[in-house]
Amino acid sequence: MRPLIARPLIAGNWKMNLLRGPAVALAEALRAGAGGIAAELLVCPPAITLPAVAAVLAGGPIALGGQDCHMAPEGAHTGDIAAPMLVDAGASYVILGHSERRQNHGETDEQVREKTVAALAAGLVPIVCVGETAEQRDAGNATEVVGWQLSGSLPKGFAGVVAYEPIWAIGTGRTPSEAEVADMHGFIRAELERQFGAGGAPIRILYGGSVKPGNAAALLAVPEVGGALVGGASLAAADFLAIARAAPGG
Numbered sequence: 218m219r220p221l222i223a224r225p226l227i228a229g230n231w232k233m234n235l236l237r238g239p240a241v242a243l244a245e246a247l248r249a250g251a252g253g254i255a256a257e258l259l260v261c262p263p264a265i266t267l268p269a270v271a272a273v274l275a276g277g278p279i280a281l282g283g284q285d286c287h288m289a290p291e292g293a294h295t296g297d298i299a300a301p302m303l304v305d306a307g308a309s310y311v312i313l314g315h316s317e318r319r320q321n322h323g324e325t326d327e328q329v330r331e332k333t334v335a336a337l338a339a340g341l342v343p344i345v346c347v348g349e350t351a352e353q354r355d356a357g358n359a360t361e362v363v364g365w366q367l368s369g370s371l372p373k374g375f376a377g378v379v380a381y382e383p384i385w386a387i388g389t390g391r392t393p394s395e396a397e398v399a400d401m402h403g404f405i406r407a408e409l410e411r412q413f414g415a416g417g418a419p420i421r422i423l424y425g426g427s428v429k430p431g432n433a434a435a436l437l438a439v440p441e442v443g444g445a446l447v448g449g450a451s452l453a454a455a456d457f458l459a460i461a462r463a464a465p466g467g
């Protein structure tokens with residue numbers, strides 16, 4: 218029997234947005250509106266506003282995550298944030314290997330894998346991002362690229378979440394068709410089972426890239442889509458909550 222996959226996870230990636238006042242206000246609005254939502258909710262603010270957001274969300278149904286962590290638990294790494302620091306600030310998740318970090322900071326699959334090991338060691342659930350560029354998709358290489366990213370970025374015994382985020386869909390308003398999402402998520406599931414055997418079956422696979430209230434129900438209904446990683450639309454409480462309500466069982 219196929220193991221039960223957990224309820225959908227709707228994760229908000231606030232990226233480098235919102236000063237403390239608006240971040241707290243958004244967290245308050247989300248907490249006030251989260252009642253009755255079946256999906257698991259997560260917000261990932263910038264590390265510096267994480268403690269203020271944590272104070273608002275404490276004891277409620279919305280989990281908290283970081284957007285990156287260092288591979289070392291502490292040490293001489295100016296400007297970096299260690300996984301245990303995220304835990305200390307109230308986080309239970311961390312996004313790793315987002316395409317903006319891979320592109321803007323040159324993060325490699327190997328570094329993402331080391332960060333994933335560090336996150337798991339600290340007790341965080343890593344959300345490891347993969348996804349192809351438009352050129353790679355147009356050249357017919359999307360699954361090959363994602364396959365390499367998965368085998369390079371996920372450590373042995375990986376127990377976390379994978380997010381499929383086609384780079385050309387991030388912040389662009391463009392999304393793959395439901396058939397393209399189904400194909401890629403099916404491929405990712407098969408790869409996870411190939412890499413991790415039975416341990417690959419319950420790994421949640423999120424879709425990310427221009428998820429909005431208007432397309433969320435269709436995207437979240439695609440087989441093997443276990444939730445969404447939401448950027449732009451996670452900055453408005455009404456939009457994020459509408460996406461969460463569109464999740465199956467929501």
Ligand code: PGA
Pocket residue numbers: 230382386387388389390425426427428446447448449450
């Ligand atoms: P977007 O970003 O929803 O603004 O496209 C998604 C992401 O980068 O996680």
